[in-house]
Every structure is written in structure tokens, then in C-alpha cells.
Amino acid sequence: MQLFSILPIILIFAPLALLLSFTPYLTRETISFGVTVSQYNYYTPILRKLRSTFATVSLIGNGMIILVCLYFLRSANEDATAMITGVSTMIFIVYWTALHILFHFKMKKIKGTLTTVEAPQRVKIDTTFRQNKLTYSNYWFLIHMAIIVAIAIISILNYKALPNVIPIKYDLQGHVTSSVPKTYLSVLAINLVQLGIIALMMLVNWSIKSSKQQLTTSNPGQFATENIQFRRKWSLFTLVTGLLLTILFAFIQINMFVPNLVLLTAISFITPVVIVLGVVWLSLTGRQGGGKIRNQQEDHERSKEQPVNDDDHWKLGFIYFNANDPSLTIEKRYGIGWTINFARPLSWVLLLFIIAIVVISIVLSQ
Numbered sequence: 001m002q003l004f005s006i007l008p009i010i011l012i013f014a015p016l017a018l019l020l021s022f023t024p025y026l027t028r029e030t031i032s033f034g035v036t037v038s039q040y041n042y043y044t045p046i047l048r049k050l051r052s053t054f055a056t057v058s059l060i061g062n063g064m065i066i067l068v069c070l071y072f073l074r075s076a077n078e079d080a081t082a083m084i085t086g087v088s089t090m091i092f093i094v095y096w097t098a099l100h101i102l103f104h105f106k107m108k109k110i111k112g113t114l115t116t117v118e119a120p121q122r123v124k125i126d127t128t129f130r131q132n133k134l135t136y137s138n139y140w141f142l143i144h145m146a147i148i149v150a151i152a153i154i155s156i157l158n159y160k161a162l163p164n165v166i167p168i169k170y171d172l173q174g175h176v177t178s179s180v181p182k183t184y185l186s187v188l189a190i191n192l193v194q195l196g197i198i199a200l201m202m203l204v205n206w207s208i209k210s211s212k213q214q215l216t217t218s219n220p221g222q223f224a225t226e227n228i229q230f231r232r233k234w235s236l237f238t239l240v241t242g243l244l245l246t247i248l249f250a251f252i253q254i255n256m257f258v259p260n261l262v263l264l265t266a267i268s269f270i271t272p273v274v275i276v277l278g279v280v281w282l283s284l285t286g287r288q289g290g291g292k293i294r295n296q297q298e299d300h301e302r303s304k305e306q307p308v309n310d311d312d313h314w315k316l317g318f319i320y321f322n323a324n325d326p327s328l329t330i331e332k333r334y335g336i337g338w339t340i341n342f343a344r345p346l347s348w349v350l351l352l353f354i355i356a357i358v359v360i361s362i363v364l365s366q
Helices: 003-021 045-073 078-111 138-157 184-210 220-254 261-283 345-365
Strands: 165-170 176-181 329-331 338-340
Touching: 003 045, 003 078, 003 261, 045 078, 138 184, 138 220, 184 220, 184 338, 184 345, 220 261, 338 345
Parallel strands: none
Antiparallel strands: 165 176, 329 338
């Protein structure tokens, strides 16, 4: 079994499997499997057991997928490795999604048995929220752009030094597996991919800033402070991720002129691992929207009041569809991050834009 076939599974798949298995513990304390509950009910024994069962079943299932993947990888060649990894990824995603939907409907049935406070629904909001600095400025991406421009200029100045056929892919033994004729497009294609990545990261950073402000039934000041901290840490992560990917592709482009397969392989492996571990670490250090994962409050201190109930607008607990909401982006109800309001036509334009960037980047990098 090739070492570089095993390590991505262990260092990327395994941390993601762990994170996804414990996702119910990372959501807001007023959300259980995509269903609105009171903070008090979130900590009742029945919902604690439901989260524990999900984590156990998820870990067992994901563990089996990883073990089967490793079994088939033990003697696979490079082409077979790519296919096995791709199929395992799809099974991984389908299994987790199906598991979430199953527990979402279980939660909907349980909700009817939970105790709630019959009172007019009240919400509190910090009206100064938008006056705060919610994210880091997109101007920070000028650093990324400067790197891209510098590498593009170096590539153009050294264009004549390149061979007529440029190697672009290598196997694990260092043999060339794919090459393209030398043209300005083939040499600068990586720069176009970098620009696409930066455009995507800028869009993500913008969505974090413009995302709909969440409502609370108590302590709006603390609620807003925690949400601001949450947005800023993920905004910073977006900037750092964009920079790491920009540097990675810069090394790939430089490798055309000064081949160093060992260094390129190391950087190509380390970069995605660092990004994935960063996601896991940030997710495990705070709940969705802000706040501590371990709540030390006593049961009698937790609110029994039902929070804002917009369950009807969340299809299957994770798809937001609300034609009356002008917001384009909103915090995910299940998991960490942001999603779009699928009822807004402009949101579909943004989604298609993201898909186009990904597809074009894949085509240019072939």
C-alpha cells in the first residue's frame, strides 16, 4: 500500500468523519437536528441520548467506510486510487446526509413530547450589531493578488526557457503522467485557477459579513458579541486558506521552471491537511454562531422559553427556503458555516457562479 494513498485517508477523511459525527454537539443550543427547541430541552436526557446515538452510529459507519477504502487501496495503482477515493467520498457524503435526515425526522416526532413554556414569542436584538467590524476586509486579498501577479510575470519572462511540451502531472514515483503543449494559456492557466479561488474566497468572506443577523430571547449584548467573534475567526480562516492555496499553486507553477518533485509533493500534501485540521480545530472550539460547546449552566438556569420558530422555512433541517426573507445568506442550522436562501433568485445566481468557478478551475488544472 502506497504511503501517500494512506495518509490522506488518515489525516483528512478521519478528522472530517470525527467532526461530522459530533456535529449535533456544535449547533446552537436552541437547535437539535435542524429542529427548534428551548435551551432547557436541548439538555434533557432524551436529546442527550439522541445526540450520543447519532455520534455512535456515525462513527461506526464512517469508520467502516474508511477501513474498506484502505483495504482496496492496499494494492491499487494511481488510477484505481483516484477512483476508490472518489467513490468512498461519495459514499461518505450520502451516508452522513441520510443519517442526518433520519435523525431529523426522529427529532420532529420527539419535539411534540417536550415541555415548552406557553408565552408570547419574544425576541431581543442588538441594534448596533451592523456597526461592528464583523469580518476582515477583502482588501487583505491584495496580498494574494500580488503573489499571483508576481508568479505570472515570472512565468512570462521565462516563457522561452520552457520546453515545447510541459509536464503537469506526475505519479508517486516521479514519472510524468500528463503533459501539454507550451502555450501562454497552458503556462498561465494556474494563475487563472488562482484568480478563481480568490474570487470564491472573497465571496465567502462577503457572505460571512452580510449574513442575516440571528435573534435571541435573552441577553442580546452577549449574543451579539459571541456572534461577532464567530464571524471574525471564520473570516480570518478564509483569508489564511486563500493564502495557502495561492502559495500551493504558485509552487506548482514554479515547478515548471525549477523542478523539485519532492518539495512539490510535500507542499501538495501538507496544504490540504493543514486546512482540514484548521476546520476541525475551529469547529471544536466554539458552537455555530458563537458560544462555548460545554455549557456549565445548571438546568434551572436554562431558558424553557421557545426561541424563534422558523422550522417551516428549513427543509429537511438544512435547506433554507423563505421567499419573505430578503437575506441571501444565513447561518447554517445544522453544522458550522453559512448557506443560502434558496427562495431568492439571486442566491441561485451566486450558487451557479460558485459552481462555474469550481468547474473552470478543474478544467484549467487538467
